[in-house]
Amino acid sequence: MAASHPPHSPHPPSSAASVAEARTALLKRAARDAMDYLEGEDARSVAPRPEAVAALSALRGPLPPGPTSAEAVLHLLDTYGSPATVAKTGGRNFGFVNGGCLPAALAASWLVSAWDQNAAFFVQSPAAIVLEEIALEWVRQLLGLPEGTGGAVVTGATMANFTALAAARHALLARAGWDAEADGLFGAPPITVVVGEEAHASVLKALSLLGLGRKRVVRVPVDGQGRMRTDALPHLDAQTILCLQAGNVNTGAFDAAAAICPAARAAGAWIHVDGAFGLWAAASLEYHRWTKGFEQADSWATDGHKWPNIGYDCGIALVRDPDHLRAAMSIQASYLALGEHREPSDYNPELSRRARGVELWAGLRSLGRSGMAEIVERTSGHARRFAQGLRAAGYQVLNEVVINQVLVSFGTAEKTLATIARLQTEGTCWCGSTVWQGQTAMRISVSSWATTKEDVERSLAAMLKAAEE
Template identity: 65%
Template sequence: MKDLLEDAARRAIGYLEGMGERRVAPDDAAVAALARLRVPLPDGPQPAAQTLSELDELGSPATLAMNGGRFFGFVIGASLPVSIASNWLTTAWDQNAALHASSPGVAVFESMALGWVLELLQLPATAGGAFVTGATMANFSALAAARHALLRREGWNVEADGLFGAPPITVVIGEEAHPTLLKSLGMLGLGRNRVVRVPVDGQGRMRADRLPALRGPTILCTQAGNVNTGAFDPFEPLVAAAHAQGAWVHVDGAFGLWAAASPAHAGLVSGMAAADSWATDAHKWLNVPYDSGIALVRDAQPLRAAMAISADYLPTESEFRNPSDYTPELSRRARGVDVWAALRTLGRSGVAALVERCCAHARHFADALAAEEGCQVLNDVVLNQVLVSFGDADRTRRVIAALQQEGSLWAGPTVWQGRTAMRLSVSSWATTDDDVTRSLAAIRRVTRACASSP
């Protein structure tokens, strides 16, 4: 076992140390080599060291360098070294993070991490929370709490009696709501199409002046950080209007919620703390390993009511917090420990510096590309997102494809209010000034080559 784990550590360290100079996207040969994996299930065992060797030799070259400084394709944070190390250690612990009685260490680490997250994001210290897989399940969990609370007001126990015959819940979203929010609504039985959509402005912000009257049990879903532009809904007027009409306000803030940790950007979330629930991802801007979403609810009771279960064989009676009382899962990995490790290492100022450094890199990209002939920045760069058009849709797609093929950086396509664009998402602690300079040089080189080609 020792030799095997030491070999795994050596291979992982080698992979990470080579991140800065390798292609960001795998080359064609590495992808083609994956065909060697398509073999029948083996009849018998083989040495574990041979399995690890195959995993490294075939798997490592076929990855995208998401843990490096020049991956801008999605809002993905490279894992901090301490969070990789904590992840390895907690995997060795192999704890089921469900109950305090069965895994007291994990339960305490997660409880501490939850309190620190609330403090860092300037949310109520008494709020309840859950460490889940990602923003989809964070939205699902928070909205399950909303569903419970609203229907309880109407005298309906949704967990016991389901939605058949229940009072209807109206869900109001912005036109730019993220698809994972809609997926969550579908899983909750609230419907992906049974939503009222509010128009947005040119940056994707919900227009408070177009908010309809909210009657009966209603959830208003707002957004902190549009996935294309980084823009924030105007929380103060939206929350005030919704609460005045008895509605529950939810904030989908997969990456944007972390703006609250930066003094330079906290103004973007003004009024957000008055909402009733929030969803975010630690594997985005806190830069911990996958998977790590966080659901937060102002009043912990509805979240617990929506999620807690018991059974004769489960030691759920405890004076301490049982993590599974707040999560969709019973069995799950101790993902909150990685959050604790990141926050314990960075501290308040370190998280602020991480957010501000990424935003500064995004502004550098935007300023430099706006000055280039044939390039147009389509959004107000208020956070870490930059949208760039290189002319018409065909030329923009050709530039993106050529950049991905070249391998100097990786950015992906999007369509923003009818315009095809390249989206640069700067979310990684590993991105340096040199990474931005190298990436800009590649964009200029490829853009000019595409301009000169028929």
């Protein structure tokens, strides 16, 4: 006797045709819901309304004992999930360093989800692996990095820092006759890690995950923009990892790589660059002067999901000598049938993984070199307009607006925080807060391809109104 299924069973009905029909109807509905969501974004508050966030509790509770139909699942998601999201793909979210998602990258992510590929090995997905390779090479070219540089597409810049620094750890310890991957760090020769006082927290997290320690780093004093003071660099040698920054998360400032790198290289230090968003300035003739010298490094971390506006998750680790990355990351097991091709599993911290390189490929292909340059130039121009409008109204801009980041103080810390709170509640746009070298400020990060001049003017007016209230 055939097993009977509950009314909403996800188990296949008897006919393959009816399975396909039901799936197609479901996907069409999901696409419709997604398009409605995107089309409605401009009219809604950037931050979700408190009622929408509170309504999420309707989704809590124990896992139901039996199945729910896919249609009902999608309905729950759209009813409760969609209103409780942050409107990110519109042009007025200036929080953190959040891009939007380019249409080509979004469409590719839908297709990739339908493919359901495992991008660990070539044999599991030739398309995913080849597209990822092409995308990595395009990133190398856009960033002006040395030929032969290899890399990995990971979840974000935190993991990209981790991945690149694992290659650094391997190289330095191998040089000292120690096999870190086989023998771990107990008893290993010491490595000195040098970071700027304003290094991003993710670099310190990566160092802690790698057993190199957050606290045992040597911190280099910085100037008022967060740039490492070149006159304060410590002794560097072949057992040193020097972590530079291309684009400070608060000010957008770049370490003076052209001044620092030649001596660091001559000393044999490994130079790592955290360029989560700033490195992309290399794509623009107008802005690439900030990235001069960073090409002399040994490894780089950046994000596709920041300035290039590829959707999440898309971090990129690049290593000048890919053999070091391979030595740090490779994996072997008898059932892993590896071929002649470059296998992502040999360069990534992950084994099974989404084919996220495909979205990177699609987004970059849709932009081309000029499209990437234009995002850098347009968003940086918007940032200057914010700075100019806020200064003209009498507020203090704390940073030199070199790229797309603006820090503004509305007076006392209390007034600045109250302004930010009013702005977030009012909903026209969204900005977060920070403390820059002791001073409370509002951060404006213009990172979305979708931000228009009109978005900037509307948002500026909302900021000024929030500050006046």
